[in-house]
Amino acid sequence: MDLFAVIRDFQSVEKVSNLYPQDGEEELSLLFFICPTMKSSGFKLNRNKTGLTTEYTKGENKSTPERVARVDAFADEAKKAGIDFAISAIFSSADALILFPIPLPEPPIPKLSYNVISNYQLVKNNFDNFVELYHSQPWEKVPEKIRRLEGERLKIFFSTSTPSNIIQDFIERVFAGFALDGILMRKGLFGKNPVILGVESPGVAILENAALPQEEWLPIIQLK
Numbered sequence: 001m002d003l004f005a006v007i008r009d010f011q012s013v014e015k016v017s018n019l020y021p022q023d024g025e026e027e028l029s030l031l032f033f034i035c036p037t038m039k040s041s042g043f044k045l046n047r048n049k050t051g052l053t054t055e056y057t058k059g060e061n062k063s064t065p066e067r068v069a070r071v072d073a074f075a076d077e078a079k080k081a082g083i084d085f086a087i088s089a090i091f092s093s094a095d096a097l098i099l100f101p102i103p104l105p106e107p108p109i110p111k112l113s114y115n116v117i118s119n120y121q122l123v124k125n126n127f128d129n130f131v132e133l134y135h136s137q138p139w140e141k142v143p144e145k146i147r148r149l150e151g152e153r154l155k156i157f158f159s160t161s162t163p164s165n166i167i168q169d170f171i172e173r174v175f176a177g178f179a180l181d182g183i184l185m186r187k188g189l190f191g192k193n194p195v196i197l198g199v200e201s202p203g204v205a206i207l208e209n210a211a212l213p214q215e216e217w218l219p220i221i222q223l224k
Contacts, residue, residue, distance in 0.1 A: 006081050012073040012223055015025055015202070018209075019195070028085040030192025030221070033094050033181075033197045035061045036107035043157055045166070051101035052162075052170055058108045067199040070110060070223040072117050074197065087197070088115040090181070090190060093125035094179040098130055099170065122184055131181065133176040138211040142203075149152075149202040150175070175207055182208035186216055198222035 008016045033123045039055040046053040062153035071087060072110045078085055089112055096104040096122065123130065139147060151171050158167055185194040185208070196218050205220040212218070 001082070003083070006083070007078075007218065007221060010074065010077040010081075012036055012070065012077055013221055014198075014224045015220075015222040016140055017205075017220040017222070017223070018217045023193060023195065023219055024083070026193045028082070028083065029194045030071075030197050031090055031185060031190050031194055032067060032087070032197040033067075033090050033092055033204075034064045034067060034110070034112070036095055037061045037110075043162075043170075044180045045162070046100065046102050048102070051166055052102065053100050054103060055106035056104065057095055058110075059077065060110050064110070064112070068114070070199050071114070071197055074221070074223055086115075087151065088117050088191060090182075091116050091118045092177075093118045093120040094177065094216065096120070097123055097127070098180075099173050113153055118183070119181065119190075123177075123180060123187055125185065126162050130180050133179045134172060137175070137206055138179055139175045142206055142210050146203040146206055150201065150207065153203075154202060175210070177206060177209040179211040182218060183211055186212055195219040195221060 001024055003021065004016055004019045007013055007019065036056045037059050039057050041055065043052045043054050075087060091109055093107045095108065096106055106118070109116055109118050154171050154174060155167060184190065185196070188194065196205045197207060198220055202222050205222065209217045
């Protein structure tokens with residue numbers, strides 16, 4: 001089976017990248033990300049004004065049902081095509097550790113129709129790697145347009161009174177988190193033969209490959 005050609009023609013798929021014939025020789029571990037749920041107050045300055053903080057709550061993030069629906073549409077087509085795959089949702093609970101100078105408690109893990117894997121403990125175990133990525137900024141190799149668009153997408157979460165240096169620090173923390181997720185996926189810690197199911201903006205998956213050598217870039221199936 002020419003996996004690239006088959007998946008590229010799915011109605012649910014926007015674009016396929018880095019997917020090679022050998023990727024279809026074993027079961028694909030298809031991975032998509034879901035986010036924790038914040039209280040309505042959103043991001044705000046912490047008590048020391050050294051960075052941002054928030055409060056997490058139970059329940060699905062408002063973006064989760066839409067992401068799951070896109071994954072469902074892809075899964076239906078993949079089953080009909082006879083592709084061997086398993087799907088897991090990676091719950092970005094490690095945001096509580098890496099996005100804020102004063103870390104927050106682990107958010108509650110939501111229940112989905114798919115297997116849900118929290119990345120909290122894995123990121124905690126690899127926190128030194130996160131710090132190294134934060135300082136080395138491998139995303140500087142990513143095209144400037146992608147970095148700019150992803151930065152602008154994140155800025156909409158902040159009020160005009162949020163200091164620019166605090167916003168920039170937050171963006172760099174997010175980018176370092178994306179890069180670390182890519183490393184952990186490539187190591188097989190979320191399943192063998194990992195493939196990113198892109199349910200966020202296309203730049204996110206590209207940033208998740210930022211710290212990997214090109215020959216190790218994760219396959220990306222960007223969904224419509």
